[in-house]
Amino acid sequence: MNKHRYTAAAVMLSLSMLTGVAAADYSDLKPHWAEQAMEFAVQSNLMDGISEYTFAADAPATRACLVQALYRMEHAPAADTVLTFQDVAEDASFLTAVRWGVSNGIITGYSDTVFRPGTSLTREQFAVMLYRFAEYKKLDVTAQNALSGYTDASSIHPYAQTAMQWANAVGLITGTTATTLSPQRTVSRAQLATILQRFAPMVSYQQRETDAPKPPQTHSYTAFTTKLGDVTRSETEQDLTEVHRATRRYTDGQGCAVEMGHSAAVLDAPAHTAAQFEMKGMSGTVRWYDTAASSWKQQPLAAGTLPSGMYFLRVDGVDSILVTPMTYAARDNGMIEYFPGKNGSLKIERTASGFRFSVQVAALTQGTYSDYLLLTSQQTLIDWSDQSMLSRWANYSLIGTNRWCYNGYYYTAPSTYYPFDENYFYSLPAAHIAGKMANDTDQPASRAIGLAMIDLMREQQNEYGFIPSQAGSTWLKTDYGIEPGYYDTRFNTDFWLANINAAENFGVTGWLDKTRKYADFLVSFAGQHHFTFGAGDDEGWLVQDYWHPNGESSPTHASLNHHAAEAEFLYRMADAVNEDSYAVLADRMVRGIEQSELLWYKPDGDLNYSCKPDGTCSGQDYPYLTYNDLLELQRLYAARHGQENPAIARLLQVKLTWMNKNGVTGYNK
Structure with a gap:
């Protein structure tokens, strides 16, 4: 060609x-x-x-x-x-x-x-x-x-x-x-x-040799406000000969700056430096989590090149975090394909006053792009003597199943999603790690990175109020006729719960506007897409898990974990905006659990995963996810009503007995 x-x-x-x-x-x-x-x-x-x-x-x-x-x-x-x-x-x-x-x-x-x-x-x-x-x-x-x-x-x-x-x-x-x-x-x-x-x-027409690259174009504005002050978002774009480069930067008043970088090859492009930053000091360390050994590694900073990874850099008590560039290509239905052989690296040089770090993008072929994530600061971000922090940051890896790209959050694609191939990732509305970081009130790094991620993900909310799942699901298509671009109640509820947590933990109350839009959508959706148990004052609803706005899909099942999480969100939303109508629906959903309680129990002592509109329940439940959801729902129910719900208590006890019998760990206490 x-x-x-x-x-x-x-x-x-x-x-x-x-x-x-x-x-x-x-x-x-x-x-x-x-x-x-x-x-x-x-x-x-x-x-x-x-x-x-x-x-x-x-x-x-x-x-x-x-x-x-x-x-x-x-x-x-x-x-x-x-x-x-x-x-x-x-x-x-x-x-x-x-x-x-x-x-x-x-x-x-x-x-x-x-x-x-x-x-x-x-x-x-x-x-x-x-x-x-x-x-x-x-x-x-x-x-x-x-x-x-x-x-x-x-x-x-x-x-x-x-x-x-x-x-x-x-x-x-x-x-x-x-x-x-x-x-x-x-x-x-x-x-x-x-x-x-x-x-x-x-x-395209041939580029004239006299054509000079356009200078970078930058736009800055206040993205959101926390209880610690405003966070500024800056967008910079530049067209070079072989690549289109874009940088997004979130800067807060505490000296933390989260930078997201993107290099897209419009022509086969050689390896190049995407970003540089310096840290002053005479000595430092670099840490990373070794997933193969399930342990943290560290070594003194020295001149040289580190391969692709997620690195925690410290020089004289000041921290930076870098996820080196990884290369992808866009595929259909919002999928991206990852190219492991095209990972970037980190080049380290000694300077008279400290260290210079260069973020290196590998050679790119036309149509691919490489993204990185960088947090620089003027402070100590992580207490490495705190074992709970070590555990959390080991879980917050963005180089394995979870990925952060310039346009949002991705997760490794299961074989039931389409299109599917090796090293495919799908756009994940839940943004799991960002949601977890929204609860880390004791970690400046979590605050900076998590809030930046959530701010960007919020832009994916559609006119209905939810963030659509763009990847196709073969089983949703086969069982219910649901096409790509559907509503997943669990993924969305998890994300908008993270918005409530950000508002409460970090004071980002401005985010409650779009969260309310989702809550209003959920209220409307539940009213139209549920199946009923009981009657009169005892009437309860089980809300269906999935839906497509094209109106061509069949009613889906209701899984206990989705349902509990939605009720949890509605109770939290009622408190966050002082609007009891959300709690009224949550109460009705809890009555749905009460009225259908006996259907959830399996002969082997576990709980069924889901119930269908005809009242039949089946499926293998998650090891502990549903337990954690019910436990939090019970806490919120008791806070509102002054006493625990007996049906939820019995379901929790059955699940706990099964988990202990089968050696399941990791559940909340």
Whole structure:
């Protein structure tokens, strides 16, 4: 394939034909797994919204939309081919694009008189148009994947076979799972934007040698206020020849600064330094947690290079924490693929006054990006003699199953999620470590990192009030018809509980506005998606666990751990904003547990995992999660009502007996 030298800024500028609409004008771009790609498509004028303020990310992409995007990518050349299509109006905004596409063999009509501009695109049709455009641009299209690893490759129509093989080989269209390509699946507008973003560098004009990189652009503002003062958030972006760099920095009044760095390769890029910082002092130590040995390691600071890891640096009593750059690529449904062989490193140098640390990004291939996390301070952050702190920070690892990237929190993907492959991670609304850090009132590092993470994750709240789970779940799809972008009650409730904890522990009361929005959504959701036990004053509800706003899914089960956590959140929310209506629903949910109590007991002495709308309960419960949830729910119930709930007490005793019998540890006392 032809490779041209260009900057991401040059791509933006060369594609841009100002329309007066900016990405920020569309209210539905954020939060979304493809928001960066959609912003690129809008800012580059490759795509428009469907109305003045609506982009419609999840709506199907149409034939007219794609041909217009490719036409604009070609800088909208003149085209006066006479069309005979009766369904393309003379005043249609895409008229000239269709003329250009037809005259250059990019797209054809269904007949001499029918074009069908509003017909949605399938993945194989998309590949064909991209392939034809690549040929038109005289790009190298010889790269071919056999597609033999995909079980549905035989369903690709013959006319699209070569195009799909090429699109897959160059990474434009990947599998929807490790073994399926889904050639007839409809392409959404978000997916169209994502693939256009991947495709644009392949067809970009050559960068002129006289073009200088644009200077960094920085925007700063007060992100939130704690009881210790304001926290400032600064955003900096810069386009260099091979990479687009972005840095986000949270700075508080206690000398802590949390920096999130992002280097995205718009062209194959050499290894480079993403950030540098210095610590003054004559001696220091570096610590890290060795997961293989389940123990902490430390060594004196010395000049040299440390491999990828999460490092705790101390020089003369001042601490910094660094998660070195790790490299990923965006995949469908908000998934990212991790490349272990492309990890960054930490370079250490001695200076006259102390140590200089350089955050090193490995060489990147086009389309990949590398992210790091850095906390610098002017104080001692962690008491290494405190065993509870050691345990917590061993658990707070961000280089294993948990990852923090520039756009949010990720967790290693289970095989039941799609698309799935080795080293895939999915966007996790719960942001587990951030939630745990929100309770660490004795650790400045937890306060700084945890609050920064929560602030960014809050931006993913959608118009309904919840943070959608973007990855597909095969069992939710099979059992209930739930597509990607669904509501997971547990993940969301855990995250918004963390917001309440941040408000109470750190004084971030401004976060209760969006937390209330979620609470109001949960109240509405519970009213529409529950099944009832009992009647009259004794009526209780069990609230279903999952839902998709497209309205096409079936009612789901209610698991005891989800249900207890939701009631816990509602009691906490009632106290946080002094609004008893939330507690009224929590009481009704507790009555649901009371009325269904006998259904939860299993013959082996454990509890069932979930109950279905027909009243049947089954499934293997978690070892201790449900116990911890019920224990906290009991505490909150007793605080509000002056006495414990007998049904919850019995469920707790049964679960505790089972845990002790089976040697389960780790539960709350």
